[in-house]
Amino acid sequence: MIPVTKIIRSCRSCKFITQTQRDLSFLFGSNNGAQSYSAKRILPYESTRLYELISDIDSYSSFVPFCKHSKVTKQYSPDNDGIRWPAEADLTIGWMTLEESFTSRIYCEPGSVVEALSGEAETSLKNNKLLLRSPNIHSPEKSASVFQFLRTKWTVTPFQKSVTTTTSQEVIQHNNIKDQTQVNLDIEFKFTNPIYASMSESFTPKIVGIMIEAFQKRAYDHLRN
Template identity: 45%
Template sequence: MSTPIRGMLRTLRPTSAFRTIAPSTQRTFITLPGSEPQILTEKRILPYKSSSLYSLIADVDSYSTFVPYCTSSVVTKWSAPDSTGNKWPAEANLTVGWAGVEETFTSKLLCVPGTIVEALGGDAATSIPESKVPHHSETYHKSASANSIFQSLNTRWSLKPFHYKPPSGQPQTDKTEHDAREQTEVNLVIEFQFANPLYTALSKAVAPQVAPKMIEAFELRARKLLDGPGAGQVNNKTSFGHAFDAAKKLGA
């Protein structure tokens, strides 16, 4: 057989049905963002005593009446008495909901009287030294309850007196701080990580608005209770006083 014919036959030979496919990068049609930790912060200067504002923040039972996305809030456990004899929320069942998703979970609470209220969920850990919350010794080392929405959630309210330098016609040469007119700096920090990337996608547009909405709602509540009718009663017996009554009913 001539050489040209042999070459033609080689060309017409069937090739193997099994081929080695070179590896390639595959992409899915929809890529959900990862459940990365997120931090939201907001700060306000409010014209009220820090003790009055702290009483409102520590009144966890009332969160469902003013905190956005919180539909139910019930304190289920109280701390031991602190150095002044007061008890503080130690655990609460909170229900949050948005975009048709609703979840109830148990939140671990730590209260540094007068300055900090911290709520922990999932595997979130506190940075508050145990020495600052001896009244929470029973639950301090206890892990917060897991839930299906948040892998971790840490919501911290902190207060401190706001000092200012009064304006004058001439620049002030010293660094003297003068007492504020009963003003308080309120800081809100929310650190969270969703348990499911789907929740991250659903909350993408909502999440940045959470902290501003929460602190705005708190400011409106402060105005209502501390400026409105009966404000003097709130100062003398704050709404947190009703929490003590609830604690007695629970046998805390």
């Protein structure tokens, strides 16, 4: 895990353009175009229990790095099990004295995918059953102040022996294979201002790793027993 203190120390050695607005642009990008980053872990817990943690967006501010505020503002109509999944949320991300707030449209495939969209981002979950139940639930798309578009997608998949990983850090060994789950985090975004991307070159690859490691700790704290 990359300690936040280490990132802060590295930040002190960087030269940034003086900020006249309270924004977090330097945390997320590395060039002027659309970018995508991903990370994955295989965790020793059932997929349904991990999905419950991911879909609990109200709790993000308590464990997701840099997330200062998270509040679900809309929910879908109840599914076949009577559960109302999140449909829209207000989020604030902060870094020291800097903050940025935005609204995310949430798309859920219960038990497998949670996708959060901002700006012009479009969902990858076509023919979503929850959306069919609540077709007009999302607010009109708005251009975010920092991002032209932002998509954050969490996917949980029951682990199969055929699944392989590239590094030993991505696997946590567990005696009972049926209780293992692969968790994927994918982030895609594009800045509204190309200057923002040039200010964030050293941070972009680290953020996704920090986020999934924070979720790994969250799962351990809540599901280990």
